[in-house]
Amino acid sequence: MKRIGRFDKIGLEQFRNDWEELFAGSVMMRNMDIERIYASIRLPERENEDSAGYDFFSPVAFTLMPGESIRIPTGIRAEIRSGWALSLYPADVPGPWSGIWLSGAGIIDGSYSHSENGGHICVKLVNGTEEARMRSIECGGRILKGIFLRHGFTYDD
Secondary structure (H helix, E strand, O other): OOOOEEEEEOOHHHHHHHHHHHOOOOHHHHOOOHHHHHHOOOOOEOOOOOOOOEEEEOOOOEEEOOOOEEEEEOOEEEEEOOOEEEEEEEOOOOHHHOOEEEOOOEEEEHHHHHOOOOOOOEEEEEEOOOOOOOEEEOOOOEEEEEEEEEOOOOOOO
């Protein structure tokens, strides 16, 4: 098995800054105990040795009505070897969690870990179900699947 990266928690101050920026308009989310949330962040992990992807876990419980979205600061950053990228997908959880989409392409490359936010992986999730059903996730519930993929460049790059 080729080892090409690792996950770490982002620093507490960066987590706090991103949390406050993402939830500036939400009194409920703004008033949560950020240090307690930060302490409970789980690093992504594979379910078993045959799993291709790493499960990412929500640092908070939330509910989405049809058409609603939420930005989640995961508290996670990834160090990735050159020539590889981390591709993010909605968690493949059947049942009441199905129908959640990842808004945009979730591609994390090695240069992102050195960005201004320290590589903090924040994602936007959307309840894309057509039926009028809300979707809820518990704190610590799976929200994303991350798979490391090789990538290449054009001949003239």
